[in-house]
Amino acid sequence: MSKIVLKAENISKQYRLGQLGTGTISHDLNRLWAKMRGKEDPYLKLGDVNDRSRIEKSDYVWSLKDINFEIKEGEVVGIIGKNGAGKSTLLKILSQVTSPTTGEVKVKGRIASLLEVGTGFHPDLSGRENIFLNGAILGMTKQEIKSKLDEIVDFSGVAKYLDTPVKRYSSGMMVRLGFAVAAHLEPEILIVDEVLAVGDQEFQDKCIGKMKDVSNSGRTVLFVSHNMSAVKNLCKKGILLEKGSISSINSINDVINKYLEKNQQNNQNGIISSSASFVNTGEAKFKTIHIKNINNESINEINYKSPIKVCTTFEILTDLKDFFIDVRIINSEGTTLTHSMNKYKNKTITALKKGFYESIVSLNNNFQPGNYSITIGIFHENGYYMDYVENISSFKVSKIASDNLNNYSYHWIEGNLFDDAEWLINKL
Amino acid sequence: MQEQENWDLTIKPHSKWYDLRIKEIFKYKDLLFLFVRRDFVAVYKQTILGPLWFFIQPIITALTFTVIFGNLAKISTDGLPQVLFYMCGITLWNYFSDTLTKTSDTFTANANIFGKVYFPRMIMPLSVVLSNLIKLGVQFLLFIAIWLYFLLKPNQIHPNLALCLIPFLIILIGFMGLSFGIIISSLTTKYRDLKFLVTFGVQLMMYASPIVYPLSIVPAKYKLLIIANPVTSIIETFKYAFLGVGEFNWLHLAYSTVFTITLFMISLVIFHKVEKTFMDTV
Numbered sequence: 001m002s003k004i005v006l007k008a009e010n011i012s013k014q015y016r017l018g019q020l021g022t023g024t025i026s027h028d029l030n031r032l033w034a035k036m037r038g039k040e041d042p043y044l045k046l047g048d049v050n051d052r053s054r055i056e057k058s059d060y061v062w063s064l065k066d067i068n069f070e071i072k073e074g075e076v077v078g079i080i081g082k083n084g085a086g087k088s089t090l091l092k093i094l095s096q097v098t099s100p101t102t103g104e105v106k107v108k109g110r111i112a113s114l115l116e117v118g119t120g121f122h123p124d125l126s127g128r129e130n131i132f133l134n135g136a137i138l139g140m141t142k143q144e145i146k147s148k149l150d151e152i153v154d155f156s157g158v159a160k161y162l163d164t165p166v167k168r169y170s171s172g173m174m175v176r177l178g179f180a181v182a183a184h185l186e187p188e189i190l191i192v193d194e195v196l197a198v199g200d201q202e203f204q205d206k207c208i209g210k211m212k213d214v215s216n217s218g219r220t221v222l223f224v225s226h227n228m229s230a231v232k233n234l235c236k237k238g239i240l241l242e243k244g245s246i247s248s249i250n251s252i253n254d255v256i257n258k259y260l261e262k263n264q265q266n267n268q269n270g271i272i273s274s275s276a277s278f279v280n281t282g283e284a285k286f287k288t289i290h291i292k293n294i295n296n297e298s299i300n301e302i303n304y305k306s307p308i309k310v311c312t313t314f315e316i317l318t319d320l321k322d323f324f325i326d327v328r329i330i331n332s333e334g335t336t337l338t339h340s341m342n343k344y345k346n347k348t349i350t351a352l353k354k355g356f357y358e359s360i361v362s363l364n365n366n367f368q369p370g371n372y373s374i375t376i377g378i379f380h381e382n383g384y385y386m387d388y389v390e391n392i393s394s395f396k397v398s399k400i401a402s403d404n405l406n407n408y409s410y411h412w413i414e415g416n417l418f419d420d421a422e423w424l425i426n427k428l
Numbered sequence: 429m430q431e432q433e434n435w436d437l438t439i440k441p442h443s444k445w446y447d448l449r450i451k452e453i454f455k456y457k458d459l460l461f462l463f464v465r466r467d468f469v470a471v472y473k474q475t476i477l478g479p480l481w482f483f484i485q486p487i488i489t490a491l492t493f494t495v496i497f498g499n500l501a502k503i504s505t506d507g508l509p510q511v512l513f514y515m516c517g518i519t520l521w522n523y524f525s526d527t528l529t530k531t532s533d534t535f536t537a538n539a540n541i542f543g544k545v546y547f548p549r550m551i552m553p554l555s556v557v558l559s560n561l562i563k564l565g566v567q568f569l570l571f572i573a574i575w576l577y578f579l580l581k582p583n584q585i586h587p588n589l590a591l592c593l594i595p596f597l598i599i600l601i602g603f604m605g606l607s608f609g610i611i612i613s614s615l616t617t618k619y620r621d622l623k624f625l626v627t628f629g630v631q632l633m634m635y636a637s638p639i640v641y642p643l644s645i646v647p648a649k650y651k652l653l654i655i656a657n658p659v660t661s662i663i664e665t666f667k668y669a670f671l672g673v674g675e676f677n678w679l680h681l682a683y684s685t686v687f688t689i690t691l692f693m694i695s696l697v698i699f700h701k702v703e704k705t706f707m708d709t710v
Contacts, residue, residue, distance in 0.1 A: 007435075015708060025619070092707070096439055096546035099704040105439040116544040122466055124473040133466060136459035137545055165473070 003108070005189060005220055006071040006094075011103035013064040013089050063089045065244045067103070071222070073188075076215040078235035078252055079224045080259055082390060083278065085241040087224050091115060094191055094222065109188030109220075112139050116193070118178025123167035127158055127177060130166050134181045148184045155210075156180035176203060183210045189220045194227070208233065228256055229333040260391075267392050270298065276389050284323070284378045284386040287313045287356070289393045291374070300394075304369060304401040304408045310361045312376055314387070320352045322381040327361050330373045330391065331416050337372070338363075338417075368416055369399045369408050443704070452548045459547060463555035468562070482566045486522065490514040497640045506642040506673040508585065512578050516667050517639035519571045523564040523598070524605045524659060525630045530556045531609025532626050535617045535706050542707060549703040553613070557606050564598065575670060586672025593681075594669060601662050604688045607695040614695075614702040618709045637663055643675050655680055658687040 016027075064086045071077055081087050092098045094105060095113030120137045121130050131152055135145040145152075153159050156177045158169070166174060192211070211234055215221050225231050231238070231252065238255030240248040240262075248258050267276070270290045277285070290298045292309045302308050310327050326341040340361060342350075372395055377388040399408040453460070472478045490511055497503045498510040505513040531553040535542070538552055578584050616623045637659045638646070646654050654660055661680035668674040 028618075092543075093439065097543055098707040099439060099441050102441055106435040107437040107439070108435055111437065113545060119544045120541045122470055124470045125466060129466075129469070133462050136456070136462045137541065137547060139456075139547065142458040142462075 002073045004070045005073045005108045006111075006222075007106045008067050008069050008094075009104045009106070011064060011067045011090075011093060011100040011105060012062060013086075013093060013098075014101040015061055015063050062244055064093070064100070067246055069239060069246065069249055071189075071220060073220055074218045075237055076221045076223065076235045078231035078238045078255070079222060079241065080226075080228070080231060080238060080255065081241035086244040087241055088193070089244075090241065091191060091193055091222075091224055107189065110139070111189040111191070112185050112187035113191035114138075114182050114185075114193065115191075116178075117175055117182055121166055121174065121178065124165050126165055127162045127169070130177070131181055134178065135184075138182060138185055139187070140185060144186075152180045152184050155183060155206075172203075179203075179207060183207075183214075187219070189222070190214060191222045192224070194225045226334045232256060270393075272389060272392060276392060277387050278390050279377075279385045279388040281380075281384070281386045283316070283318045283320070283380065285315050285317065286376060286378070286387055286389055286392075287315055289374070289376065291393060291395050301396040301398055302365060303398055304365075305406055306365055306402045308363050308365050308395065310363065310374060310376075310393075311358065313356060313358045314378060315356050316352045316354055319354060320381065322349045323352060323386075324379040324381075325359055326377050326379070327363075328375040328377075329363070329367070330375060332371050332373075335416075336375075337367070365397065366417055366420075367397045368413050368418055369397045370413060370416065371396050372416075441704075443700075447700075449548060453550055453554070456547050456551055460551050460555050460558070463551065464559045464562070467555065467559040479566070482563060483570050486515065486518050486567050486570065489518050493518070493640055503641050504645050506644060508671055508673060509578055512574055512585070512671070513642075513667075514640065515571050515574055516670055517637075517663055519564070519567050520597070520601060520663055520666050521634060521637065521639050521659075522567065523560055524601045525634065526563070527557055527560045527602060527605030528609045528612075528630060529626060530560070531606055532612040533616070533623070534610060534613040535702070536613070536623075539707070550699065553606055553610050553699075556609075557602055560605075561598075561602060585670070587670055588668070588672055590665060590669035590676055593665060597662050597666050600685060600688055601659065603692050604658060604662075604684075607688065607691040610699045611691075611695045614698045614706075617702055617706040633657065633659065636660075638667075638674075639663060642667075642673070644673075655683075658684045660684075 067086075067090065079087055079090065091113065092115075093100050095111070095115060097113075097115070118130075118134060120134055122133065125133065128149075131149065132142065132145055135152075136142065153162060156173075156179075158173050158177055161169065161173065166177070169177070208230060211221070211223070215234060221234070223231065223234055235252045238248075238250060238252040239246060240255045240259050242262065247262070248255050250258075267273070267289065270288045272286050272289060274285075288311075290311045291300070291302075292311055293299050293302060294307055294309075296309075299308075312325075314325075316323075324341055324343055326339060328336050329338045330336050340363070342359070373391045374393045374395075375388075375390045376392060377385050380386050401407045472481060475481065477484070493514040494510045498505065498514075534549070534552050534556075542549065575585070579587070612622050612626060636654060636657045638654065643651075643654065643660065643664050661677065661684045664674045665676055665681055668676040
């Protein structure tokens, strides 16, 4: 049995909402008074679960509540969850940037976290000086950095600019240099945030490759990402966070499936549940969503190249001078492929009175066969979301076309969008 | 399962106030020196005069003081050459005030680094103390040069055995600056009010210390107030050692020492408490 290297016991984190101001000092004094009398902090009892769709009654919110898990040596664990589920807070606690409100984390071995690349780079210092500085900030000793300097420079590919101040670097070079330093850290436990979302494709592949090397060398890695394919690729075990609590710890495939399933529960036969919103201000609310084919039949699966319609109904709860509504199509890896908004084509102002409305968006279905999900939002004229529902519906594009002539005719599928490209092959 | 219990690190909401994790600072000593180096290298990059600025600053200040306080206001310098008198005070005072002001925004100025990675937070203010110490060393050489010039003239200044106390005085005033600085930086993470007081307060404190005037001309009714300022006895002893005039009083010096030690202890405890959660309020 491999030993446990990281153990989280009942960790919770409470945040205070709103502005810090004169009101805060009275709470601080109350807290001090309670402490002096040997009583419990009165504000710890307060606070709702972290559900951003509701307007909170309390000034306090539990960003994390009673988190328990154990990680064994050599495990590569992916932490997934919606925005606001508490992933970042958990990372901050594990990397000691902030401490939990209650509970403990116990760690065995050296722990290093990578929440950002190039932390502490000083613009006026040269690349070489910054390698040392950044390395030391991440916990390496001068000796360690010296012995790895050549490797780091090699990996970053900025050898030529090593003695130039980093403020003259392109942003890509800066990121590469930062990651190169981080990649040569050798802690027993590595915590990585979505730093891979930067740089070009080639560099991202290099990063994923490096991360795989790290995990293959038997070190423990905690990886937080929205990119399901990267998580699937790297991790064997997963932790799913939901509204500040753990909703599942299991093999990565099970956890990803559960995550995707969870999103479906918000949508029962096209009726959007009231708790589905990620953001809701109470000024507007989506009621139903249906995906229809050209004959106005609700469908879950659509033929290759057949047009689809996204039909939503929504309620406006306050008179609006103008509004925006948008639809995003997202692939199974979480990348937004298309985004369309009512104002892209028609820019006229549409004042709405209180009441129920429907919107119908006709999309040219130029998606390759596969599964896609839909995120919808409705904004106020001032630009904030009044209602925003992530991954509320999904559809599948089959390999069969309606006319039987244009079927998708290959075994493999590359990419998400097809292009009606004209090909011309000439003999030279 | 017994061996499971030796954890290397426990992340807890609160820690005992005496648990200051001093050992950790030694582990990160390379980082400390890199920060000191960074402060030095970065400050004078893209300047023509470079490190010469270290000399220009105190000279200009001393000359200004000579003109304004010495010649216009005609404040006594206990019969000493004015430039030397002012240089003596300024050299030590600059160390104190630079350390205080630069450490006083430890948390707010470094929030972006502190928010991304953990290292002992104390490294930051310590690096400020060290880099200011080097700066003091450089300015001290300048002062010594001027001092030697006057020393060669007969009967102007009378250095004495109190010179042995100089290293102690420098350490003492450095720690005092650090303690004030980190207390302010800890208190300003949540409430920014104190921040407005810093530059202004440091300036006031300078006039409450015998830098532009000798302690001997302070009227009796204000004397206690000036002596209550813990910087006073340090500056007076410093001047006495090099110049032979001024008041040297073991009792006053003991007061400053006790004050500094107490303040340093308090500041460590406050700093340590705040560093755990300041990211949530900064």
